[in-house]
Amino acid sequence: AAAGAGVDLMVGGVTLGAAALVGAIAGGALSTARSYGGRLLGKFKGRRELTVDDAVLSLLALRQRHLLLALGVRGHAALHSIELTTPQDKTWRKGKIPEPLSRARAHPQWSTLNPQPKPNQAERQEAIDELADVVLQD
Incomplete structure (x- = not known):
């Protein structure tokens, strides 16, 4: 124009x-x-673009958080299996997904599941580090 x-x-x-x-x-x-x-x-070409709802991403991130916390207190030679309870964390169930996760959604080429992934981008690693900090916050 x-x-x-x-x-x-x-x-x-x-x-x-x-x-x-x-x-x-x-x-x-x-x-x-x-x-x-x-x-x-x-x-x-016979391909489809699939997207995941914010609630699903929040649940996956919350379960990942619980798994990391359980592995953090697990002993080196532990023989029992880890039992994860239903996550009760309200902060992940309400509101918007964290900004690094939202940013990652906008870049499908970052996923190694795609045919031509681009996983070695500095912006991708920065988003991973930021998201790890958010997930591990108490």
Whole structure:
């Protein structure tokens, strides 16, 4: 739209805003293609994009927290199995998911389960470290 408005200004308004309109349409189409293009291409290739609800992510993070705490107090030669009770932590059940987890959701390429993972990015490691701190907080 800005480029179209620039063209309108250069020709002295003779186009009556048509260039700005064309620019806005092109910008909107490009934005839509970026967000939905990958999904549409995946559909043609027989792939589906799966997402997980925030409540599921919260439950998984809470169970991970309980497992880490149980392993932390477990002895080196312990023979008994670990029994995890139903998590009762209210802070993970209410509200939004932590920011590092939300950031990780926006980057599916970070997952090593994907066909072309990119696990060696510094931003990914930073998000992992931040999330580990959040999970281990008492």
